[in-house]
Amino acid sequence: MTLSITMTVNGDRLALTLDDPRTTLLDLLRDRVGLTGTKKGCDRGQCGACTVLVDGRRINSCLALAAAHDGSDITTVEGLAQGDDLHPVQAAFIAQDGFQCGYCTPGQIMSAVALIAEGEAGDDPERIREGMSGNICRCAAYAGITDAVREATRRMQQDERRSA
Amino acid sequence: MTPFEFIRPATLAEAVAAGAEPDSRYLAGGTNLLDLMKLGVAVPRRLIDISRLPGLDRIEAQPDGGLRIGAMVRNSDLARDPAVLRGHPAVAEALLSGASAQLRNAATVGGNLLQQTRCPYFQDPAAACNRRDPGAGCEAIGGVTRGHAVLGWTETCIATHASDFCVPLAALDARVEIAGPGGTREVGMAELHPLPDEDSAGNPAIRPGEVLTALVLPPGSDAFAGHSRYVKLRERTSFAFAVVSAAAMLDMDGGTIRAGRLALGGVAARPWRVAEAEALLAGQAPDAELFDRVAGVLTEGAHPSGQNGFKIALARRIAVRALVAAAAGTPARMPALPGSVFASEGDLTHV
Ligand SMILES: Cc1cc2nc3c(=O)[nH]c(=O)nc-3n(C[C@H](O)[C@H](O)[C@H](O)COP(=O)(O)OP(=O)(O)OC[C@H]3O[C@@H](n4cnc5c(N)ncnc54)[C@H](O)[C@@H]3O)c2cc1C
Ligand code: SF4
Ligand code: FES
Ligand code: FES
Numbered sequence: 232m233t234l235s236i237t238m239t240v241n242g243d244r245l246a247l248t249l250d251d252p253r254t255t256l257l258d259l260l261r262d263r264v265g266l267t268g269t270k271k272g273c274d275r276g277q278c279g280a281c282t283v284l285v286d287g288r289r290i291n292s293c294l295a296l297a298a299a300h301d302g303s304d305i306t307t308v309e310g311l312a313q314g315d316d317l318h319p320v321q322a323a324f325i326a327q328d329g330f331q332c333g334y335c336t337p338g339q340i341m342s343a344v345a346l347i348a349e350g351e352a353g354d355d356p357e358r359i360r361e362g363m364s365g366n367i368c369r370c371a372a373y374a375g376i377t378d379a380v381r382e383a384t385r386r387m388q389q390d391e392r393r394s395a
Numbered sequence: 396m397t398p399f400e401f402i403r404p405a406t407l408a409e410a411v412a413a414g415a416e417p418d419s420r421y422l423a424g425g426t427n428l429l430d431l432m433k434l435g436v437a438v439p440r441r442l443i444d445i446s447r448l449p450g451l452d453r454i455e456a457q458p459d460g461g462l463r464i465g466a467m468v469r470n471s472d473l474a475r476d477p478a479v480l481r482g483h484p485a486v487a488e489a490l491l492s493g494a495s496a497q498l499r500n501a502a503t504v505g506g507n508l509l510q511q512t513r514c515p516y517f518q519d520p521a522a523a524c525n526r527r528d529p530g531a532g533c534e535a536i537g538g539v540t541r542g543h544a545v546l547g548w549t550e551t552c553i554a555t556h557a558s559d560f561c562v563p564l565a566a567l568d569a570r571v572e573i574a575g576p577g578g579t580r581e582v583g584m585a586e587l588h589p590l591p592d593e594d595s596a597g598n599p600a601i602r603p604g605e606v607l608t609a610l611v612l613p614p615g616s617d618a619f620a621g622h623s624r625y626v627k628l629r630e631r632t633s634f635a636f637a638v639v640s641a642a643a644m645l646d647m648d649g650g651t652i653r654a655g656r657l658a659l660g661g662v663a664a665r666p667w668r669v670a671e672a673e674a675l676l677a678g679q680a681p682d683a684e685l686f687d688r689v690a691g692v693l694t695e696g697a698h699p700s701g702q703n704g705f706k707i708a709l710a711r712r713i714a715v716r717a718l719v720a721a722a723a724g725t726p727a728r729m730p731a732l733p734g735s736v737f738a739s740e741g742d743l744t745h746v
Contacts, residue, residue, distance in 0.1 A: 232400055252401035252442070255429070275430050276498055288471075288500045294426045295501065298401045299444050342497065349496075357731040364633035365495020 236301040240264055241310030249298055256300055257281045257292035260307060268308040268337045272367070279366030282338040282345075283307050289345035291365075308337035311344065319390070320344050320383040329379035331370035339366045343380045347387060354381055396432050403444040407451075407574055407606060413443045415576055415604030421445045423467065424501040426494075427510045435520045436511075436527065446503070451608060454478065460614035466505030466607045470560070471496065473504060482617030484725045485563040485642050489625040492734025493559040495634050505607040508561060508571065508587065509599050512554035512664075513636055515539065525551050525596035533596075540701025542638070545710065546694070547663040552596035553700035556588055556665050559734070563625055563642035565666035566656040567616040575605035588665035597664040619644035619656060624720040627660070627734040628713055637661040639710045640734070643717035645681070652676045657693060657718065662710050669693045681722035683715070690714035 234249045240260070247263060257274075260266045260283070272280035274293045281293040284306040311318035320343045323329070330336040342363055352358035359380045360373070368376065404410040414421060420439035422428055423446050431437035445451075451467040454476050462478060473479055474490040494502065514535055516522040522534040535543060535553055543553040565584040573580050582600065591597035601607060627640035640660035646653040655676030659667040672692040679685050690711045697707045716736070 234401060252399060253396045274433065276426055276495075279495065279497060282497055289497050290501045291426070291495075291497045294424075294429050294498075296401070296422070296425060296429065296442075296444075299403075299422060299425065299446060346496070355731060361633055361732050362496055365497045367634075 234298050234301075236298060238297075238300065238302070239304045240266070241306060247297075252296065252298045254297045255293055256283070256285075256295040256297050256305070259297040260292060260305070266307050266309050269341075270334055270337055272335070272338075277367070278335070278338075279342060280335050280338040282341040282366065284341060284345060287345075287348070289342050306341070308340055311340070318344070319386045320347070320379070323379040323383035323386065324376075327379035327382055328372070328375040330368075330372050330375070335366060335368045335370075335372075339363070339368065339376055342366045343376075343383065346380065347384050352380075352384075354384060356381065359384075397435070397438045397440075399439050400441045401444065402441065403447070407448055407608070410443055410445050410448060410606055411574055411576060411604055413441070414606065416441060417603075419443055419603065421606065423503040423506040424469070425506075426498050426502050427506060431511060431518070434518055436518055445606060448606075457611075457614070461616075462612040464504055464610040464612070466503060466609055468504045470494075470499040470502040470504070470507055474499065480729070482620050483563070483567065483612060483623070484620060484729075485623035485625045485644060485721075486560070486567070486612075488623075488729065488733045489559040489563045489627075489640075489642060491729065492625060492627045492640075504560075504610050507558055508564075508610065509601060509607060510558055513542065513557045514554040515542075517554060525591075526554065526598055529596065536701065538701070541703055542636075542661075543700045543703055544663050545697045545699055545703055545706050546659075546667050547590040547665070548700045549591045549593060551593060552591040552664065554597070554664060555661055556663070557636055559625065559627060559637060559640060559660060561588070562640055562658050562660035562666045563623070563644070564610070564612075565668055566642045566644055566658040567619075568613055569616075570611045570613065571607055572609040572611065573601060573605050574608045575602065579608070581611075585665060585668075590664050618646045618654075621725055622647055622721045623725050624717050625734045626713055626717040626720055626736060628709060628736055632735065632737060633732065639706055639713045641710075641713045641717035642666075643714070643721040645676070645718075645721050650680050652679050652681060655689075655718075657689065657714060659693065659710050659714060662694075662697070662706065667693070669695070681718070683719065686715045686718040686722075687711075689718065 270280035272278035276294045346362045352362045418440035451465040453465045474487045516535045523532040622645035627637045629635040644656040
């Protein structure tokens, strides 16, 4: 069965035909849209490598059917930087050594962007670790990840104050 | 995954009609169903997307004081809802102790209530399983059964109910509304999650073509708001299913318990409540010895279904721990680690 869907991905409006409704949002992004930043780890919701924002909320794209997200607004890791200017969360991951092999990193970054937007963890490392617990890091870069999220949170708060 | 047809009905009536067709399944958040489809455990020929059905995503105070929660409300939105945080804090704590932020953003109320057991033999299409295939037998028996039931099980099925959310819901006497071809019916949590018996394995009591439309927290259930906790023992600090868990709620009149509610998770095919255990709390002052007696009555008759005898002592202790935490009072702010036994807030006595 063929389905026609539309989706906004990192600001671009796309019209797509799905010849198989089994396509997950993750496979659509990687194989059809060509955005391979979003990673497939477990494909079962257990690792967070596939985290993207759908209408501003973080979800596991491996447990989402593309067909069920017709009309959605998707942000992937490719949509964060403005040209060569990294998003504050990306910059903080580099500054704080928030990764080793980097496989989990796009998911970690997308999850962190959402965590900061949710606004419930603040600067508290315990709340940050809990809020990031859906993202597993096989290299165990957790200390750097927590520091990166704290740094990005602080920087984004400062930027907000400056622009207010 | 086996191929399927994907349809998105525009109305509840259309969804009910579509669901009655053979081999059809409803798709809500998909976090359980898609996983089972990838494993080849669920093989629908038709997937009916109900996630955007109109009118099912609201949380409404009822004229009688109850709270009606639409089946498509996302777990994360419910856990942040001011009325839930204020009136039913253990419900929010249980939700936030479950899965991950990403999964809670996708998972719906209805999907959480109707999620399947995490029994590894249920998840393996090559294993015999009475839940998947009535009469096939139960391959879990004699197998790897650390996570299986210690209460209310039979040789037909020894699986546990996996949901955290359902544990405080059971304690609060929550009900669900179900729309079907013959109209709407309302059932309690215990009825929705039957225990296995000699013939049936205890699947959720919802029939093909029925859509769970709402969850209702009964009027007066916010009386416990000041003393409500959910405590969950896991094999890692976060993002893991419960080994055992407990929801405890006390309605306090000064230093005396007016009424108490207590339910265990991770021990049976449904959240486990015993009226006689709760009755022991009424009119008493909170006290470790009393709580221990209550936990003893709650776990009376518990017996291992395999390699899980250790869960009986853990269940008893988690019940005491939840009661102690509830007696100390609901924390003003959600703990950094919701439901955790490592929570730094409150004065938790180690038992
Ligand atoms: C890695 C992982 C970890 C998890 N950890 C936890 C945990 O710690 N604690 C916990 O409690 N849960 C946990 N879960 C389970 C999670 O809570 C469930 O997957 C989720 O709540 C299901 O909701 P959903 O909307 O995605 O349901 P779906 O997957 O869409 O549906 C589940 C089932 O319910 C049926 N259904 C859904 N809605 C309706 C309706 N309104 N009417 C009729 N039928 C319906 C579907 O047909 C399907 O059979 C975890 C899941 C994963 C993948
Ligand atoms: S315990 Fe229940 S779910 Fe698990 S294999 Fe046996 S019958 Fe199936
Ligand atoms: S690939 Fe989606 S959670 Fe692991
Ligand atoms: S950096 Fe290697 S998995 Fe996280």
